[in-house]
Amino acid sequence: MPLIDLKLHANVSELMLYMKCPRQVYYTNRDHELAAEITPEYLEHMILKEMAIGYSDAIERASIDRVSILDELNIEMERVKGELELIYSTELRNLPHRVLETAEEVVSEHIGMIASNLSETISKYGKEETIRRIRPYRTEPVLHSDKLKLTGIPSAIIQYEEKILPLSIRTGKYPDSGVWRNDRIHIAAIAMLLEENYGDSVEHGFVQYARHGSIREVKIRPEDRRQVLKIRSRVDSIKNGILPERKEVTACSYCNFMHLCTTARSSLASRLF
Ligand code: SF4
Known part of the structure; x- marks a missing residue:
């Protein structure tokens, strides 16, 4: 499928952006660019x-x-x-x-x-x-599924015991144990895409916290998959025009959408989010 068509579906980075701030998904889908300043x-x-x-x-x-x-x-x-x-x-x-x-x-x-x-x-x-656990089989492959209505370009996928599994490379701090919730959802989303693309079940993946040299295994639970689908459909609603509720989040302190982000939530958004 040409890349231009893939844009019709939500992508995994939009799911991650939603977890940071739903409104950023709204603005980035309306010709506003999230400033990617080279800090x-x-x-x-x-x-x-x-x-x-x-x-x-x-x-x-x-x-x-x-x-x-x-x-x-x-x-x-x-x-x-x-x-x-x-x-x-x-x-x-x-x-x-x-x-x-x-x-x-x-x-x-x-x-x-x-x-x-x-x-x-x-x-x-x-x-x-x-x-x-960490040797890339491919880096940044384009994965897409019409059934999931989702596209993703993970940093890497690995070949592990005859299976293709997700490897998330994270560069921030790591939790004392396990992985951050966002990383768990990211692994589940990529696992679901891999299942659709390679026709084999994916029950786990790995997160590599690069700054610490720590490798954490993630078992994918049904609840993780449920969350992926739920967030994807919320992202779809936002892309279709629903302005989500404004919540004060950490990202507000450095968000370049601050000047736009003043209106209250719509009544529909209050029922959906
Ligand atoms: S100002 Fe805050 S709530 Fe509004 S888009 Fe930015 S991060 Fe989200």
Whole structure:
């Protein structure tokens, strides 16, 4: 299906945006752009994501001790430094080099902790299993299902015990245990798309918290799938013109829609959301 047609359906990033703020879904579907300012935090996100794609290669080259993993991660960091401006050529055009260097320095400070946590995971599960959990089979594949009325482009999918599973690469903080609710919904949405695209059941997936080098398994529950469908139909309603209720959320403090976001909810929205 051509990409232009895929836009008719909700996509998984809109589901994630809905969980952050339903009104942002409304405005972004009405020719307003969410400002994607290249902040130092955004650059860190880019660097960590590219680093994480290479963690499995670093582990494969390393012996199981922390120092060896640390050395290999530093090599990955050098690879990312060389490739980042080639991969994100549009976003990083005209960015002062010093800003990029500062973000690289911040990420470098995390490498010691990433090596420790990956080394712990290898001690617990073994090198082969750790690699299997995070080695991308494909990066950023376009997944679509007419039946689900959903499209998604996950950061990566993996091949694990004859199955294709979702791998979510997250660059923010990690919870003490398990995964954040948003990450659970994201994994479930991608799992459902994989089932439709590959014709096989998907019962679990993995979230890789790149900043910490932590890999968490997620078992997908029926309730997660229910939530995906519920949020998708709310996103559909918003795209069809329902302005959702305005809620004060963390994102309000830096949202560029603030000047638009003044009206109260519609009476229909109050019944739907
Ligand atoms: S100002 Fe707050 S409620 Fe309004 S769109 Fe932005 S984040 Fe959402």
